[in-house]
Amino acid sequence: MSQSTRTTSQEPRVGIGAFILNKEGKVLLGKRKGSHGAGTWALAGGHLEFGETFENCAEREVLEETGLTIGNVRFLTATNNVMLDENKHYVTIFVGGDIYGDIVEPKLMEPEKCEAWEWVAWEEIVALAKDAMAGKKESAEKKKLFSPLVNLVEQRPEFRPALN
Secondary structure: OOHHHOOHHHOOEEEEEEEEEOOOOOEEEEEEOOOOOOOOEEOEEEEOOOOOOHHHHHHHHHHHHHOOEEEEEEEEEEEEEEEHHHOEEEEEEEEEEEEEOOOOOOOOOOOOOEEEEEEEOHHHHHHHHHHHHOOOOOOOOOOOEOHHHHHHHHHOOOOOOOOO
């Protein structure tokens, strides 16, 4: 495709997804609403702003969305996410961070963007992603994952979100 026929919505954007684990080793997921991927479960995170580091973006987004302060943020991996149905293309940078401070449970800081926060075992996330990759329909009691998480399991099958 030539540069002149591309539209702005087709330019790749950079998203940050933050793996936050609790003491049991479960991953924090939020149920998205009000944006692309509404109704799916995703990590805390968002768009990388101009001049911002991956780490600063994760710290800012996690605080804005959950009220949690994280530190010791580090790069884990990245995925390429082409969402043809939504005419979007993201490179998602996955980072990990440790919870700092007295608040260790997430709050719904942006209820217009997130319906709920839950701690989910990594094995459950992998199983949900594999079901999605196999084209299985989600049952009412199963979570539907945001496509970058499905792509993470597909593109990086050896990945585990251990932070230590």
